[in-house]
Amino acid sequence: LSYFSRYSRTMPEENKKQAMCIEGGELIPNPNGTAPGQYIFAESVHYFLLPGPPMEMRPMFQAWVLPKLREIFAVNQQVLVSRILHFYGIGESTVDEQIVDLTTGVNPTVAPYASEGEMVLRISATASNTEGAQNRIAPVEAEIRKRFGEFIYGVDKDTLPSVVASVLTQKKATLAVAESCTGGLVQQLLTDLPGASSYLLGGIVSYDNRIKHELLGVPEEILTMEGAVSESTAKWMAEGVRKKLKSTYGISVTGIAGPDGGTPEKPVGLAYVAVAGPTRTEVFRVHQRGSREQIRIRVAKHLLWRLWRHVSE
């Protein structure tokens, strides 16, 4: 602030403010707004003035500030490369225990992070160039894959919906979805990505049991005897939606998202997910903890992970 008052002219009216520029500074272009940014080097300090809104600030930081910082610190030509491995279906503590020998290293470093039912490991290495850093990462990644192969579904910017999209598109396969407790969330996650229409035909949200019977063909006696949340219902739903929509794969989820509706035998958080394909149907029992929102998102992700494994095999 003292710096600003030292260099700036007197304050103009509101609508001219954004055009103000500190003398001797360099303008940082803003492609997404009217507020400009500025770079000033004074008394051996580098100042970067940027607008507050992240939509404007982030692209400016990427396009201008980062390259400038690289230029400023070019004396130290070390390159930092990170590789992110995405896990599903395994707990952070289990992974931690089994990589103690790898996390003590300094170059590369191996660090775990957890988020909403998923976990990631970040392997980071420095070297004088990118290839050198990658060469340090490769053997550590290979070792981790040897230990956890089936649980690692992706790298870097991959997500469960993106790897599902990749493997289905690559196999020219189509998908149909039957959802109960997730109420459309599975399909919403898949269609968050543009291009989902290349493999996703659509699906049926069978919130009511009558819909499970009438639209998906789950026999009434299954719903009565085994219940809507059961292995059999999940199986019938996945096979039913596959048949009804004439897709290569059909997936389903039925469960108790809570907070009410749980019983000692079928507690809140219990769900069954199924994957039906041309050769076989798999059903899995899932029990997730957390709020209604957390249970729904975790069950949905679990189903996507099972689908990815089924199709990848």
Place this chain on the structure above:
Amino acid sequence: LSYFSRYSRTMPEENKKQAMCIEGGELIPNPNGTAPGQYIFAESVHYFLLPGPPMEMRPMFQAWVLPKLREIFAVNQQVLVSRILHFYGIGESTVDEQIVDLTTGVNPTVAPYASEGEMVLRISATASNTEGAQNRIAPVEAEIRKRFGEFIYGVDKDTLPSVVASVLTQKKATLAVAESCTGGLVQQLLTDLPGASSYLLGGIVSYDNRIKHELLGVPEEILTMEGAVSESTAKWMAEGVRKKLKSTYGISVTGIAGPDGGTPEKPVGLAYVAVAGPTRTEVFRVHQRGSREQIRIRVAKHLLWRLWRHVSE
């Protein structure tokens, strides 16, 4: 920190730390964890020590700290009451322009806020008791309702899904949903709330045109001649899903969420939403700006708002 070191005993091992208590302090109970809280009054300063995790801290703040603060500041018996009005289908600037005369007041104050396609007005008043404050709010709220009645869908903690749930449950009506570009999002929003099963039967996500025809009964010539994103398709989808699931109301949405797939005639962000009921079907053209995510959420909310109005009438 200096306060702590002054009063506390020497540091015990890690697992005893949470049981530590500053002498002369009062314990603040924590129903959701092991970390305790404490209240200390020293040298005319009120100290509230609370654990960091919001899940633990918030309930303690609500149950203990707030009442204590009220007691401490009881000398000033003024009460602040706020009333929040939720708007949909009208822009913040339009509302702002038409309430200039109301926003200059001091007691109550009227302040607008905007969020993801919605806007809220907060009316706040102070008085010596709650009733007095409410009496100051009432005439201002009445005036605002006179000006914007149809756009105000709720108050305080209401959301579009919650008012839809209320009006449908109250009328003992059921709902079926047909979604295209929103890919399950409309149903996901409705089922975020527990209890949705009392009115929501389920729905069909017809991402692929074949599903619009085969499951929802949209005639092939409509899809070919007018396109999947058209008034007619939206109408057929809403009526089709209502018939198929035998519900009181059927709603539908079809549009272009982007970022690709737009044309000059049908640009990204264009959508048609429809509400089919026992007596009539309404179709509305919507054009939303923003990212794919923003377009999807705004179109979904628009449909819920239209449904709420249709059923409320």
